[in-house]
Amino acid sequence: MAEKILSNKDPKLEAMTVDHKVPAPKEITVDEPTLTRVARPLRHVRHIPVKSLVFHSKNGPLTFSYENKIKLPINKNKLVVQVNYAGLNPVDMKIKNGYTKPLYGEAGIGREYSGVVTHVGDNLKDIWSIGDDVYGIYYHPRLAVGTLQSSVLIDPRVDPILMRPEHTLSPEKAAGSLFCLGTAFNILAQLKEKGQLDVESNVLINGGTSSVGMFAIQLLKRYYKLSKKLVVVTSGNGSAVLSEHFGDLKDQMIFINYLSCRGKSSKPLRNMLETGKVVDYNDFNTLKETEYYTQGKFNVVLDFIGGYDILSHSSSLIHTKGAYITTVGDYVGNYKKDVFDSWDNPSANARKMFGSMLWSYDYAHFYFDPNIKIISKKNDWIHECGKLLNEGVVDCIVCQVYSWKDLKEAFSYMATQRAQGKIIIKVEGF
Known part of the structure; x- marks a missing residue:
């Protein structure tokens, strides 16, 4: 069928051309595509508000700060502990004495604590749970962060932390046990x-x-x-x-x-x-x-x-x-x-x-x-x-428990070096 159609085609038609009276439309020019930078929409950054006890120099007063915030979500290998009690140690006074001038910004105080876990990193959810009663040491004397604050970010790979046995160890004693016992x-x-x-x-x-x-x-x-x-x-x-x-x-x-x-x-x-x-x-x-x-x-x-x-x-x-x-x-x-x-x-x-x-x-x-990596090896x-502590072989002797409003009295008493046991601070919630 196709061969029959081709054999009947007219050669004249192949050579015929048609002239149009209307000119062809102009070509539409298109700009080259380019990328331009635009402002990103504002994002809401979630965080845990923290109330901290800080100082700026050896002779300066102890004051409260709200600058240190814990960003959410937390690192997958870390915990957030709401601090209820913090123990004082001579090293706290020694660290404060090293800040002779207010040149380094604010610095926290306190090396040990007891409290409750409020946030758990993804890698730790099989070990720790929200609501766990814990106590431990946060010893970073050169990071200017202490435990006398409403919440603290803990890395269990570095910072000693234990579950607190509720029936054998009070939160006050737990807050003053591990550093001196260790x-x-x-x-x-x-x-x-x-x-x-x-x-x-x-x-x-x-x-x-x-x-x-x-x-x-x-x-x-x-x-x-x-x-x-x-x-x-x-x-x-x-x-x-x-x-x-x-x-x-x-x-x-x-x-x-x-x-x-x-x-x-x-x-x-x-x-x-x-x-x-x-x-x-x-x-x-x-x-x-x-x-x-x-x-x-x-x-x-x-x-x-x-x-x-x-x-x-x-x-x-x-x-x-x-x-x-x-x-x-x-x-x-x-x-x-x-x-x-x-x-x-x-x-x-x-x-x-x-x-x-x-x-x-x-x-x-x-x-x-x-530091766990140094000693626990x-x-x-x-x-x-x-x-x-759990079995009662040793006991933490608490000398005095002070509230945050009596901070000056607590540190003044510690400076006398007459304490016979631990000085504990009760930390208020944010």
Whole structure:
């Protein structure tokens, strides 16, 4: 069929052209497409409002700030904890003393807390839940953020945090437990690892009513089961306070009154070793009571007060191959002047560098950094301390609980260095 049609086509038609009278339409010009930048619509950024206690300089006042906000959604590996109570520590005063001028903006205060989880990152929802009662440490002294704020952003990979057992640990005690207990636990764990601590060790504690000292007493007698009496240097009514709180241990301690010997505790200590009698002075000259002492020199000296008095008589007080551990240094601690991470004096540096090459005992200035990545590689101190608190092996002794409105009174009392236990601040909601 197609062949028939093609065979009948007219050749003339193929050559025919048609002229149109109307001109062809003009070509429509089109601009080249270009991209132009336009304003984005405003977006509502969600956040958690935070009320923080901050300072700007050493001598400046403590004030409230609302500048630090926690953006939502939070990081998938983090938690938000609403802080209910926060514990104060000497390191808080030392950090504040380092801000000599108001050049660095506002800085927070507080290193430990107890509270309730309010937000959970996606990667942590199998471990933590909203509403969990928790307590822990937020130790970032160079980030200018503290725990004395209504909410804090926690990274459990770095920041020690535990569930709070409601029936055995109150939120007030939980807020003051982990930092000082962790300090004492890690000091003793290192001594044990080095073979310098066992059940027969003779231990002297300088500063028995300090929070670290109180935890050390409990750990030595209840956890390490030391058979010998602990010799405890304390001041004022410290012996009565320790005997009251640790009734089961009061007969396992020998007390030296720091004030009665005018700060020179080495004198009654040396007299005790030389005469074999324990002397408790009422006013430095008047003998109050005596008992026999047969334990000899000390294997371990734990110093939570500072000073050079005991060190200056170390040859007559400390056993060969013994250990002297201080958390303060060669100068008596002064919360009004001491600065965080300051240099030790030359003699202390020499003892640390040359150790038993020049002295018959080991010397260490212990700094506690609770960063999980640093310490937990050596021991699981966090969960072990939680277990000890939960089982009642150790107890946090709370000296005073203050509300936010009494902040000045709380910090003034802390600066006196007379607290016998923890100072706790009750944090108000936003």
